[in-house]
Amino acid sequence: MYLVIGATAHFGRQTVEELAAANVPVRALTRTPEKAALPDGIDVVRGDLTRPETLPPAFAGVEAALVILPYGMDVSPLLAGASAAGVRRLVFLSSGAIVAGAERQPDVIARYHRDVEQAIEASGIDWTFLRLLFPAINSLTFAMQTQSGDVIRAPYTEAAFSAVHERDVAAVAARILTSDGHAGRIYDLTGPESLTQTQQVRILGETLGRALTVEDLDPEPVLEQMSRFMDGEFLAALFGLMAEAVGKPAPVNDTVEQITGRPARTYAEWAADHRADFGG
Numbered sequence: 001m002y003l004v005i006g007a008t009a010h011f012g013r014q015t016v017e018e019l020a021a022a023n024v025p026v027r028a029l030t031r032t033p034e035k036a037a038l039p040d041g042i043d044v045v046r047g048d049l050t051r052p053e054t055l056p057p058a059f060a061g062v063e064a065a066l067v068i069l070p071y072g073m074d075v076s077p078l079l080a081g082a083s084a085a086g087v088r089r090l091v092f093l094s095s096g097a098i099v100a101g102a103e104r105q106p107d108v109i110a111r112y113h114r115d116v117e118q119a120i121e122a123s124g125i126d127w128t129f130l131r132l133l134f135p136a137i138n139s140l141t142f143a144m145q146t147q148s149g150d151v152i153r154a155p156y157t158e159a160a161f162s163a164v165h166e167r168d169v170a171a172v173a174a175r176i177l178t179s180d181g182h183a184g185r186i187y188d189l190t191g192p193e194s195l196t197q198t199q200q201v202r203i204l205g206e207t208l209g210r211a212l213t214v215e216d217l218d219p220e221p222v223l224e225q226m227s228r229f230m231d232g233e234f235l236a237a238l239f240g241l242m243a244e245a246v247g248k249p250a251p252v253n254d255t256v257e258q259i260t261g262r263p264a265r266t267y268a269e270w271a272a273d274h275r276a277d278f279g280g
Helices: 011-021 076-085 108-122 137-146 166-177 197-208 221-227 232-244 255-260 266-271
Strands: 002-005 026-030 042-045 064-067 089-095 126-132 151-155 183-186 213-217
Touching: 011 026, 011 166, 064 166, 076 108, 089 108, 108 126, 108 232, 126 166, 137 151, 137 197, 137 266, 151 197, 151 221, 166 255, 183 255, 197 213, 197 221, 197 232, 197 266, 213 221, 221 232
Parallel strands: 002 026, 002 064, 026 042, 064 089, 089 126, 126 183, 151 213
Antiparallel strands: none
């Protein structure tokens, strides 16, 4: 049995679907099974990572688990439950913001994810870390704007990302969960091309058949406004990563193809898959 923790979030849902399509026994952990809307035949189990007493049924009989955590979540109850149940492998969806070998990570995003990685390393359970920085689903933040007009306003429009499709992340996670040879490995996941946000918007426009244009915003007012609703330190770190990505190509690798046997999907493929989200 393979467990997906965070099964109704991005990447988790797609991994559940990937495993189910391969006829692999998969269990989905969620706080609200009645709202999960996962494919038929999935063993959907109620559990809450903040309530350790709810976790034993989720871990019973599990060989390997994919761990997807909300930012800031304490991983200790999860690790205790996995250890007690004899789970052999953990695959953690981590962050590409981590600087390898750094004594102190540069921002709160990197520090949180590296702290979780170190806790998993210390658990004694075999582990694999999947690090990604700017997934393609970040572009969904443009959706409200495309549904109301043809101008996309955003800070750091010349920041370049090698955006990876969530389906590719899921395919990698499913392959690693169900095969040997990945223990102790760290994989950086990228898409197949480096694109600025301006270039991404152009591709979205071509997909929608519309002439979308871009307006670069001063990041400070945007950061101030968003901080009213989200963690300020997290946002400051995110904006810092975007600022660092301005004016230089994003790293690109073939890790997705090496693990899954097929090339990573392009941003144009992602846009076509999400056409409806943008009012197309």
